[in-house]
Amino acid sequence: MRLEDEIKQNKKFSNEFEKLAVNILYTSSWLEAQNIQRFKPFGISPQQYNVLRILRGSAPKPLMLSDISSRMIDKNSNATRLVEKLRLKGYVKREVCENNRRQVDIVITKKGLDLLADIDKANDSWNGSFKGLTKSEAEVLNDVLDRLRG
Amino acid sequence: MRLEDEIKQNKKFSNEFEKLAVNILYTSSWLEAQNIQRFKPFGISPQQYNVLRILRGSAPKPLMLSDISSRMIDKNSNATRLVEKLRLKGYVKREVCENNRRQVDIVITKKGLDLLADIDKANDSWNGSFKGLTKSEAEVLNDVLDRLRG
DNA sequence: TGTCATTAGTTGTATATACAATTAATGTTT
DNA sequence: AAACATTAATTGTATATACAACTAATGACA
Numbered sequence: 001m002r003l004e005d006e007i008k009q010n011k012k013f014s015n016e017f018e019k020l021a022v023n024i025l026y027t028s029s030w031l032e033a034q035n036i037q038r039f040k041p042f043g044i045s046p047q048q049y050n051v052l053r054i055l056r057g058s059a060p061k062p063l064m065l066s067d068i069s070s071r072m073i074d075k076n077s078n079a080t081r082l083v084e085k086l087r088l089k090g091y092v093k094r095e096v097c098e099n100n101r102r103q104v105d106i107v108i109t110k111k112g113l114d115l116l117a118d119i120d121k122a123n124d125s126w127n128g129s130f131k132g133l134t135k136s137e138a139e140v141l142n143d144v145l146d147r148l149r150g
Numbered sequence: 151m152r153l154e155d156e157i158k159q160n161k162k163f164s165n166e167f168e169k170l171a172v173n174i175l176y177t178s179s180w181l182e183a184q185n186i187q188r189f190k191p192f193g194i195s196p197q198q199y200n201v202l203r204i205l206r207g208s209a210p211k212p213l214m215l216s217d218i219s220s221r222m223i224d225k226n227s228n229a230t231r232l233v234e235k236l237r238l239k240g241y242v243k244r245e246v247c248e249n250n251r252r253q254v255d256i257v258i259t260k261k262g263l264d265l266l267a268d269i270d271k272a273n274d275s276w277n278g279s280f281k282g283l284t285k286s287e288a289e290v291l292n293d294v295l296d297r298l299r300g
Numbered sequence: 301t302g303t304c305a306t307t308a309g310t311t312g313t314a315t316a317t318a319c320a321a322t323t324a325a326t327g328t329t330t
Numbered sequence: 331a332a333a334c335a336t337t338a339a340t341t342g343t344a345t346a347t348a349c350a351a352c353t354a355a356t357g358a359c360a
Contacts, residue, residue, distance in 0.1 A: 016288035028178030029224045074179045102338045132300045138166040150282045252308040
């Protein structure tokens with residue numbers, strides 16, 4: 001549906017760029033709401049899922065907290081506290097690094113990998129959210145978004 | 151910059167749609183961080199700005215709370231508390247509706263309109279965030295985002 | 301008119317975010 | 331080695347979000 005209709009805006013946006021800014025925020029919020037539902041049965045938040053995927057990407061090599069932060073979708077969320085929550089659920093392990101005791105090494109556990117596998121399986125069909133788009137449209141969109149942040 | 155580089159992802163996304171989901175969330179977070187900075191000198195949050203714009207759109211006609219919610223970018227944020235914050239700063243006025251005393255009519259004040267005018271002036275040049283894009287690219291993007299949520 | 305359902309908004313609570321201040325370990329420099 | 335700077339992470343605090351429970355007013359109707 002057109003953005004203007006979804007947010008019941010009677011006036012026009014002053015230009016395409018302004019509409020684009022709102023459109024990206026709006027679409028992201030829509031997607032985030034879906035993600036919350038998608039991960040809720042597994043007891044984690046979208047950000048926690050993101051951290052687990054980051055750790056799976058580097059496993060079995062550990063990552064330090066600042067590595068995780070820099071890879072996160074939302075750079076400003078607090079990695080210390082997110083990781084602590086995952087640790088309490090047994091999905092990651094924390095260990096102070098011996099060579100540099102300021103630094104904390106974090107690794108995903110077997111339990112964490114299993115959780116991700118479960119989620120992936122349950123969401124195999126999830127890309128259906130975007131079923132209105134063709135693959136090549138998704139490519140164009142990805143390309144333009146990448147350029148937009150340039 | 152390519153999303154894969156920004157989030158230092160070594161592995162490939164499993165498909166374009168999965169990358170697109172992350173790309174939208176990531177771009178939105180990037181935009182949101184800019185907005186926080188953009189509005190900070192004026193002492194309001196992006197969501198508060200959004201509410202003020204919605205009210206300006208309908209002024210001088212008041213809106214009830216549920217109207218505001220349904221027009222907001224982030225539907226889940228709590229309109230009652232957002233409006234209360236704006237009221238404390240003098241940017242909006244609340245009045246229980248006489249015809250239907252469940253309902254609360256909210257109007258933007260002169261002070262609120264002045265604030266928006268100030269912000270608009272200060273941010274005249276802001277669309278520069280998107281200077282890597284042409285107008286027609288922005289149009290395509292808007293169109294595809296609209297379709298994606300369909 | 302009394303009962304029940306619906307509508308509009310508010311409040312409580314757990315969690316998350318933004319951001320600054322702080323702690324602790326390591327590097328650098330004289 | 332002492333003083334200072336930098337790096338890595340943690341903590342504190344104010345604000346925001348997600349969501350459910352709740353209150354109050356109105357509507358429907360037997």
